Amino acid sequence: MSVSRLRHITQIGVEQMGDLADSLNDEAVLRLENLDTNIRPPASALEFTRNAIADDRANSYLPFLGLESLRRAATALVGRQSGQDYDWKTESIISAGGLSGIFNALLAVLEPGDEVLMTDPTYVGLINRVRLAGGVPRFVPLTPSASGWKLDRGALHKIDASRVRALLLMSPSMPTGAVFDQQDWQALVDFCQHNDCWLINDSAMERILFDGRKVIHPASFSDMRDRVITVGSASKEYRMIGWRVGWVVGPAKIVADIARVSISNVVCQTGIAMGAVATAINEQNDGISEFSGELQRRRDLIIDELAEFDVIPPHGGWSLLVDVSTLGLDGSAASALLLDRGKIAATAMVNWGGPNCEKYVRLVFSNEPVERLRGIGDRFRQALMSK
DSSP states (O other): OOOGGGTTOOOOSHHHHHHHHHHHOOTTSEEOSSOOOSSOOOHHHHHHHHHHHTOGGGSSSOSTTOOHHHHHHHHHHHHHHHTOOOOTTTSEEEESSHHHHHHHHHHHHOOTTOEEEEEESOOHHHHHHHHHTTOEEEEEEEEEETTEEEEOHHHHHTOOOTTEEEEEEESSOTTTOOOOOHHHHHHHHHHHHHTTOEEEEEOTTTTOBOTTOOOOOGGGSTTOTTTEEEEEESSSTTOOGGGOOEEEEOOHHHHHHHHHHHHHHTOSOOHHHHHHHHHHHHOSOOOHHHHHHHHHHHHHHHHHHTTTSEEEOOSBSSEEEEEOGGGTOOHHHHHHHHHHHHOEEOEEOTTSSSGGGGGEEEEEOSSSOHHHHTTHHHHHHHHHTOO
16 A cells, blocks of 8 residues: 555656557657657757766766856846846755756645645646645646637636645646736736745746747746746756756745755756756757747647647647547547557646546647648547547
């Protein structure tokens, strides 16, 4: 029998679908289940990594809070996005990936039973980390429409916030690609200030935006600098998944507590990776704008090809959701049919929020080029509409 802290920890679905797709060993299968990408990291970061392998200084536990060059770079990045000044020595640490940083932040701010406000749908890995940290997820809906997802600000106003200790938010959100606009952020900031909450900002994809949208950082709002904990990652924007490097930037007092958790948890980061990530952040030609443009082209093709299906357009990020309930299916059934009949690996959204998520499948468009995505409409029709 599992220990109690694992009682509500669910599978994410991606692990099973990824293993199943791998086992088929079929190059015709479209790999739309996992957040990998076929777009390479910045060339300067790759070159730095090659050199770091032979650098004995990179083969070290030290410094425990992260390489100075990376702490400086990450702090400056968050400062540019938020319009705030941060002291890299006291207000930043490096984590072993963004999700490690988020988990450490949750452990530093939550007492057992505290609630954490999240959107619905949201990444089940975030939900599970809230639960592992002793917290209770509290959901505010994202409302789907033909033009995209919108935060249900009316529902936000009705939430009993008496036990809400923190907001854990991501824009663009995963898996929806929902992007908060100025009014959304203002409503969330007002909630945070009125109820004396922390705001943990998962900024992993904040610059992967479509249709000319601009980054809005929650710490840029009045009186929010000392409430926002920003957790970033090299995995998404810089396409450096295997480097396992993230960062946490925020007010000195809480960062000191997160540092205590970090040293007691993963201990240190990947030595040969940190300098490469600093190089990527400082690189003028980081490729993020081009990457976003390529992802937007893939998004547009999928939406066009699946015009007869209920696709909710994402406004950023790496993925989109398809509502299969109008076909008389749930996400699990549609996922199985897509793989069996259409050679499409797609993840059902079971556990990625409330029960309503069970009607969605997720398509990740970061790892398949436009050339391979062409014809996805025929595959969907073959899989889900043929008798």
